[in-house]
Amino acid sequence: MQSDFYKIRRLPPxxxxxxxxVKARLRAKGVDIIDFGMGNPDLPVPExxxxxxxxxxxKPRTNRYxxxxxxxxxxxxxxxxxxxxxxxxxxxxxxxxxxxxxKEGFANLAQAITAPGxxxxxxxxxxxxxxxxxxMAGGVIRHIEAHSPEQYLSGxxxxxxxxxxxxxxxxxxxxxxxxxxxxxxDFYKDAIAFAxxxxxxVLSDMAYSEIYFDDVPPPSALQVPGATDVCVEVNTxxxxxxxAGFRVGFALxxxxxxxxxxxxxxxxxxxxxxxxxxxxxxxxxxxxxxxxEIRQTYKARRDVLVESFAKAGWNxxxxxxxxxxxxxLPERFxxxxxxxxxxxxxxxAEIAVAPGAGFGEYxxxxxxxxxxxxxxxxxxxxxxxxxxxxxxxxxxxxAE
Numbered sequence: 001m002q003s004d005f006y007k008i009r010r011l012p013p014x015x016x017x018x019x020x021x022v023k024a025r026l027r028a029k030g031v032d033i034i035d036f037g038m039g040n041p042d043l044p045v046p047e048x049x050x051x052x053x054x055x056x057x058x059k060p061r062t063n064r065y066x067x068x069x070x071x072x073x074x075x076x077x078x079x080x081x082x083x084x085x086x087x088x089x090x091x092x093x094x095x096x097x098x099x100x101x102x103k104e105g106f107a108n109l110a111q112a113i114t115a116p117g118x119x120x121x122x123x124x125x126x127x128x129x130x131x132x133x134x135x136m137a138g139g140v141i142r143h144i145e146a147h148s149p150e151q152y153l154s155g156x157x158x159x160x161x162x163x164x165x166x167x168x169x170x171x172x173x174x175x176x177x178x179x180x181x182x183x184x185x186d187f188y189k190d191a192i193a194f195a196x197x198x199x200x201x202v203l204s205d206m207a208y209s210e211i212y213f214d215d216v217p218p219p220s221a222l223q224v225p226g227a228t229d230v231c232v233e234v235n236t237x238x239x240x241x242x243x244a245g246f247r248v249g250f251a252l253x254x255x256x257x258x259x260x261x262x263x264x265x266x267x268x269x270x271x272x273x274x275x276x277x278x279x280x281x282x283x284x285x286x287x288x289x290x291x292x293e294i295r296q297t298y299k300a301r302r303d304v305l306v307e308s309f310a311k312a313g314w315n316x317x318x319x320x321x322x323x324x325x326x327x328x329l330p331e332r333f334x335x336x337x338x339x340x341x342x343x344x345x346x347x348x349a350e351i352a353v354a355p356g357a358g359f360g361e362y363x364x365x366x367x368x369x370x371x372x373x374x375x376x377x378x379x380x381x382x383x384x385x386x387x388x389x390x391x392x393x394x395x396x397x398x399a400e
Contacts, residue, residue, distance in 0.1 A: 007136050010135050010136065011132060011135070011136070015339060015355060015357050015358035016037075016354065016355070016358050018339055018343065019037065019339065019342050019343060019346070019352070019354075019355060022343050022346050022347065023035070023037070023346060023352050026346060026347070026350070031350055032350060033346065033350055033351070033352050034350060034351050034352065034373055034377050034378075034380060034381040034384070035352040035370075035372070035373065036351065036352060036353050036354075036369045036370045036371075036372060036373060036381070037352040037353055037354045037370065038354070038370060038372070039177070039239075039323055039324060039370045039372065040244060040370070040372055041238065041239060041242040041244050041323070041372065042242075042372050042373070042374075043242040043294055043297060044242065045241060045242050045243055045246075046241060046242075046283070046290035048282065048286055048287070048290075049241060049243070049279050049280075049282055049283045049286070050279070052275075052278060052279045052282040053275050053276060053278070053279035054275075056274065056275035056278040056279065057275040062274040062275050062278070063274075064274070065270040066270050066271040066272060066273065066274045066277060067270070067271045068262070068265040068266045068268070068269050068270055068271045069097045069098065069262045069265065069266070069271070070096070070097060070098025070099075070250070070271055070272075070277060071098075071271070071274060071277050071278070071281075072092070073277070073278065073281045074098050074248075074250075074277045074278075074280055074281045074284075075092035075093070075096045075097075075098060076092045076281075077280070077281035077284040077285050078092065078096050078098065078250045078252060078284065079091070079092040079095075079096050079252070080284065080285065081284045082220070082222070082252065085209075085217075085220075086219070086220040086222065086223050087223065088220060088222045088223055090222075090228075090252055090253070091255075094255050094258065094259070095228065095252055095253060095254075095255055095258055096250060096251075096252045096258070097250060097251050097252070097258055097261050097262050097265065098248065098249070098250050098271065098272065098277060098280075099234070099248075099249040099250055099251055099261075099265070100247045100248075100249070100269065100271075100272055101236055101238060101247040101248065101249040102205065102207045102234045102235060102236035102238070102249035102250075103129050103249070104247070104249065105234045105249050105250065105251045105261070106129050106130070106133050106203070106205065106234050106251075107129055107133040107136070108261055108264050108265055108268065109133075109203065109232065109234070109251060109257065109260075109261050110133035110134045110136070110137045110139070111133075111136075111137045111264050112257075112260035112261050112263065112264040113168070113169070113201070113257065113260055114134055114137035114138060114139040114168075115138065115139075116138035116139075117138070117139070117140060117165070118134075118138075118139045118140065118165070118168045119139070119140045119141075119142055119163050119165060119166065119167040119168065120134045120139050120140070120141055120142070120167060120168065120169050120170075120171065121141075121142045121144060121156055121159055121160075121163075121167045121169070121170040121171065121200075122134075122141055122142070122143060122144070122170075122171045123143075123144055123146035123152050123171065123172075123173065123176075124143035124144060124145055124146055124359075124360035124361065124362045124363070125146065125178055125179060125356060125359035125360040125362050125363030125366070126146065126171070126173055126176070126177070126178075126359055126360060127173060127177045127178070127205065127359065128358070128359065130171045130173060130205065131143070131360070142159045142163060142167065143360060143361070143362075144156055144159055145362045146176075146179070146362070147179070147362065148181065149174065149181055149183045149187055153187070153190060153191060153194075156170055156194065157194070160198050160200075166198065166199075166200075167198075167200055168200060168201060169200055169201040169202070169203050170191070170195060170200055170201075170202055170203070171203050171204075171205070172188075172191060172202060172203070172204045172205065172221060173204070173205040173206075173207075174187075174204075174206070174218060175206075175208040175209070175211065175212060175218055175320075175321035175322045176322065177205075177207065177208065177322060177324060178324055178326050178354070178356070178359045178363065178366075178368040179326045180319035180320065180321055180322040180324050180325065180326050181320075182212070182214070182218055182320050182321045183218070183219075184219065185219040185223055185224065188219060188220075188221040188223065188224050188227070189224050191221070192221065192224045192226070192227050192230065192231060195230045195231070196226075196229065196230055200230065201230050201231070201232070201254070201257060202221060202227070202230050202231040202232075203231075203232055203234070204220070204221040204222075204231060204232070204233040204234070205233075205234050206218070206220060206221075206233055206234065206235045207234070207235060207236045207238065207239060207249075208239055208321055208322040208323065209235060209240070210239070210240040210291055210294075210295065211239050211240070211294075211295060211298055211321060211322055211323050212295070212320065212321040213295075213298075213299045213302065213319070213320055213321060214320055214321070218321060220233060221233055222252070222253055227253070228253050228254050228255075229254065230254060231253050231254055232251055232252065232253040232254050232257040232258065232261075233251070233252055233253050234249065234250070234251045235249060235250055235251075235252075236248065236249035236250070237249065237280055237283055237284075239323060240283075240291055240294070241283045241290065241291065241294070242294060243280070243283065246272070246276050246279070246280065247272060247276075248272055248276060248277065248280040298323050298371050300375060301371040301373075301374070301375060301378060302318065302319060302325065302371055303318075304375045304378045304379065305325060305369065305371065305378050305382075306318045306325070308378060308379050308381075308382035309381075309382050309385060311382065311386075312382045312383070312385040312386035312389065313330070313385070313386060313389040313390075314327070314330050314385060314389065315327075316369065323370060323371045323372065324368050324369060324370055324371065325368070325369040325371070326356075326366055326367075326368055326369075327366060327367050327368075327369060328365055328366055328367075329341050329365055329366065329367060330389070332389075332392065333392075334365060337355075337357065337364050337365075338355035338356040338357045338358075338363070338364050338365065338366060338367055339355040339357055339364075341355070341367065342354070342355040342367065345385075345388065348388040348391070348392070349381070349384040349385050349387070349388035350384055351381050351384060351385060353367045353368065353369050354367065354368040354369075354370070355367065355368075356368060
C-alpha cells in the first residue's frame with residue numbers, strides 16, 4: 001500500500017515549511033520576529049461592517065444554513081460594485097457566485113472545469129493555488145515565465161503552439177501576487193482576443209483590485225467588450241476591507257463557468273455564515289472612505305519600506321499595487337537561493353519574509369515582503385537588516 005494518496009503525491013514539498021520551522025523555533029526562544037512573510041492584513045475591519053455582522057447574528061433565523069452560491073443580497077452587492085467600479089453590468093442570478101474567499105473559489109472552479117490531462121497555462125512565479133488547484137483536479141500545468149506581463153503573454157503564444165492537447169484555460173493575476181505587477185486594459189484586450197482565437201477560457205484573479213498606489217486604478221478583464229464570452233474573474237473582500245478571516249470572495253463573468261462552479265459548490269458547502277454575507281454586502285454597499293484609508297496605510301508602509309531598506313543596503317523596487325514588495329536577493333546572497341537566504345535573514349536579522357521559490361521555480365531569485373507590519377516595525381526591521389548586512393560584509397572581508 002502506497003504511503004500517500006494520489007492527489008497528495010502530486011503536491012511538492014511545502015517550500016514555506018522550512019522557513020516556518022525556523023520562525024517557530026526562534027519564537028519559542030522568545031525572539032521578536034518581525035514578520036513580513038504572510039499576506040495577512042493586520043488592519044481592523046471598518047466598524048460599520050462589524051456592527052452589521054453583530055446586528056445580523058442576533059437574529060435567530062440567520063443562524064440556519066445559508067446558500068452555497070451566496071444570498072441574493074450579497075450577489076446584488078457584488079454586481080453593483082462591478083457596475084460602479086468597472087462599468088461592467090452582470091446578472092447577479094446567473095453571473096455571480098459568492099465564495100469562501102477567492103482561494104476557495106479558484107480551487108473549486110478548477111475542480112468544476114478540469115478533466116484529467118487537461119492543460120492549463122499559469123504564470124510563474126504566481127500564487128500557488130493558480131497551479132495547484134488544477135494539479136489537484138488532475139490537470140497538467142504549463143508554467144510560463146512571468147517576470148513581466150509582456151513576457152507572460154508572449155510565452156502563452158509559444159505554449160499554445162506546442163501543447164498537446166491544446167490548453168483549456170489561461171490564468172491571469174493583476175495586480176500580481178507575488179510580483180506586484182499591474183497591467184492596462186490593452187493587455188486584457190490582447191489576452192481576451194487570444195483566448196477567443198484559441199478557444200480557451202480566461203481565469204482572472206483580481207484579489208488586489210483596490211490596493212493600488214497609482215492615480216489610475218487597475219482595470220478588470222471583464223471591461224473588455226465580449227469578455228464574459230470566455231472569462232471569469234475571482235475577487236475577495238479580504239484585502240479591500242481587511243476581512244481576511246471572514247472568508248468572503250466571489251467569482252463572476254461567463255455564465256457557463258459560473259454555473260459549473262455553482263454546481264460543484266452546491267455539493268460541498270452551504271456558503272458562508274449568513275451574518276458574514278450580510279456584513280460583506282454592507283461593506284460593498286456602504287461608505288468607501290475606509291477603503292481609501294486602508295490603501296493609504298499600505299502606501300505609507302511601502303514608502304517607508306523602500307526608503308529605510310535602501311538606507312540599510314537593500315534596494316527594494318517600489319510596488320505599484322498589492323500589499324507586497326517583490327525584491328531580488330541582495331547580490332551578495334544571490335548564490336544562496338531564496339529559501340536559504342530567508343532562513344539566514346530570520347536567524348541574523350529577526351526578519352521573516354516569503355522565499356520566492358514558494359511561488360514557482362522562476363521566483364527563486366526573489367523575496368516577497370508583505371506590508372503587514374506598521375511603520376515603526378518596518379524601521380526596526382531596517383535597523384536589524386543593516387546590522388545583518390554589515391556583519392556579513394565584515395565576515396566576507398575577514399575570509400578573503
